[in-house]
Amino acid sequence: MQKKFYTLSLLAILAIGYSSCKNDSFLDRKTETLTEDKVFADSALTTGFINDMYAYTGQDIVPYRYSMITSPGSNDYACFDDQTTLSISYYSAPQQGVMAGTYSAANYSLNNYWTTFYKKIRLASLFMQKSGASPISAARKARLNAEARYLRAFFYMSLIRLYGAVQLMPDEPLNTDDILISKRNTYKECVDYVVNELDAAAAQLPNAIAQDASEYGHATKGAALALKARILLTAASPLFNGNSFTTDPAILPYVTYSSAYNAALWQKAADACLAVINLPDYALVEDNATRPGHGFWKMFVKGRRNSEYIIPYIVANGTALESARFPRGRVGAAGGYSNPTENAVKFFGMKNGKAITASGSGYDPSNPYANRDPRFNYSIIYNQAPIWRSGSGTTLVPIDIFFNKATNSLTADGIQTYYTKTGYYSRKMANDSTATSASINRAYPVLRLAELYLGYAEALNEIGQTEQAVTWLNKIRKRAGIDAGTESRYGIVLGISKADLRKIIQDDYVAEFFHEGHFWYDTRRWKTAEITEATTMTGNYITKELNGTYTYKEVSALPVNWQPRAYLAPIPQDEINKSATLIQNPGW
Secondary structure: OOOOOEEEEOOOEOOOOOOOOOOOOOHHHHHHOOOOHHHHOOOHHHHHHHHOOOOOOOOOOOOOHHHHHHHOOOOOOOOOOHOOOOOEEOOOOOOOHHHOOOOOOOOOOOOOHHHHHHHHHHHHHHHHHHHOOOOOOOHHHHHHHHHHHHHHHHHHHHHHHHHHHOOOOOOOOOOOOOOOOOOOOOOHHHHHHHHHHHHHHHOOOHHHHHHHHHEEOOOHHHHHHHHHHHHHHHHOOOOOEOOOOOOOOOOOOHHHHHHOOOOOHHHHHHHHHHHHHOOOOOOOOOOOOOOOOHHHHHHHHHOOOOOEEEEEEEEOOOHHHHHOOOHHHHHHOOOOOEOHHHHHHOOOOEEEOOOOOOOOOOOOOOOOOOOOOOHHHHEOOOOOOEEEEEOOOOEEEEEOEEEEEOOOOOOOEOOOOEEEEEOOOOOOOOOHHHHHHHOOOOOOEEEEEHHHHHHHHHHHOOOOOOHHHHHHHHHHHHHHOOOOOOOOOOOOOOOOOHHHHHHHHHHHHHHOOOOOOOOOHHHHOOOOOOHHHOOOOOEEEEOOOOOOEEEEEEEEEEEEOOHHHHHHHOOOOOHHHOOOOOOOOOOO
C-alpha cells in the first residue's frame, strides 16, 4: 500500500509520517522516535495529540504572544490589542511596523500565523484519518474526532478572519503522486465550509452542562455553535457584505461573501447567536450588589470555570497576568507590557450609560476618570486609581502616574520608556490583590456569552429591529453596573436610530472586550479601521500642580500610517512566490 501523507505546497511542508515532522507538534516535543503508528496505538498518546492542538487556540488573548506564535524577526511581548490603536506594547517591535505601515508581505508580523494554523489543520485532518486504529472506546473516539473537526474549523476560521479566503485542503491525505495546486477558495466557500463543519461537530459534542469537569477546556456543542455565530456575523459585516475595499473583479471573490449587500446575512447571524443564547448551558456572570459591575471583574479572577465562558483557554496557576500588566511600582521590573491608549479610554462611556461626548453625560475633562462606566475601572489603571497595596489584600493605595511640579520629577510609574508610554496601565482580567491571587487558577475567555449578546443586538439592529436590539444590549450594560436610569434604558434614548445604536454597540464591544483580542477583527469587519486606525495613538500626560490639583494634556504616543490594504493581512510572500495561481490580497 502506498504510504499517504498530507502535502501543503502553500506551506512547503512535506511530512511522511510524524517522525520527520519538525513543526512544534505534540510528537516533536516528546521525542522524534514517536511515529503515527505508535501514537494511534496508545490511548494516552492519542488523547495527547488532541490536547496539544488546544494550546494554539488562545493566540488572540494571551498576554505574551511570543509564547504561542512568534512574530518574524522579533519576540512579541504584546497582546493582540497591541497591534491596534487601543494599546501600546512594551517594545516597539512588531507594533511600530504594523502601525506605520512599513511591513511588506515578506516580513509581515503575522506571517507565522499562516504557517502555524495550516500545520494544525493538517494535524487535525490526520487525526481523523488515523484515530480509527486507536484502542480507545468507540464513544470516546467519536467525541475526539468531533473535537478534531471542531479544531480544524477553528484554525480555518482563524485564517479567514486574518486573510479572507484561503485554500481549503482535502480532508483525505494525499498520495505522493497527487498534485495540489495552490489556489484560494472563494470567501463564501470558506465560510460555508466552516459553518458546515461546525454544525457537524456540534452534533457530536457534549453540552457544556454535561461535560465532565476533567474535560473542561475541550470543545462542546456550545463552543462549535458560538464559533459558527462568530463567522456568520463576520460574513454579514460591511467589509464582506457588499462594501468591499476593492473593486478588482479578480480579487473580489476572495474578500467578500456577497458583492451586493445582502440583509439576509444579518438574519443568519442573528439566528446563530440566538441558538447559543437559548442553550441552557450559559448565563452572564452578574453581581451588582457587591459593587457596580463586580460580576464583570470576578468572572475573570474567581476560578477557571464560570457560567459565561464558552471557549476557555486554560493557563497555569499564578500571577503572570498581573506581572505583565500592573505598574512596575506594583509588581517590579516585569510590569507594564501593554499600555492602554487615550484612544481606548475614549471608548469607555459614563456610569449613566452616555458617551463622554454626549449631552448630559456629566463628563468633566478636569476630572476625567470620575463616574465612568465601571468596566473602565476594571480594565484601566489610571492616575490615582486605587488598587491593593503590594502584599496586602486589605489596603487600597492610589497609583501615581504624573509629573510632580513640587519635585520637578516624574513619579516612578509616570510616562517613560519601559514603564508606560501613555499614562495608563492595564488591569483587565487581573486581580488587584497579590495577597489573594498568588495561587490563582484561571482561564482566559477565547469566546464568552457576552459576545453572543452583543452580536445578537448588532444583527437585530442591522435588520431593523432596533428596539429589540436595545433590550439585548442593555443586558450587557446592566451586568456592567451602568445605571438603569428612570426609564431603565441604561443611557440609551427612546426612539434611537439604527445608525446611532450601531455606534453605541460598537463602543460597547470595545468597553466589554478590551484586551481580549477582539478589536483588530471588529474594527476591520465594521470597516471603521480607516477611522480608528488612522488616528494617532495618544496618551495622557498628567501634571500635579503646586496646589495639589492635576492637569491633563493629550500627547502623541505613536504615529500611525493607515493604509486600506491593512484591512486584511497579506499572504506571506514566500507562499505567493511558490505558485502563480495563489492570488495576493489587495494592496500587498
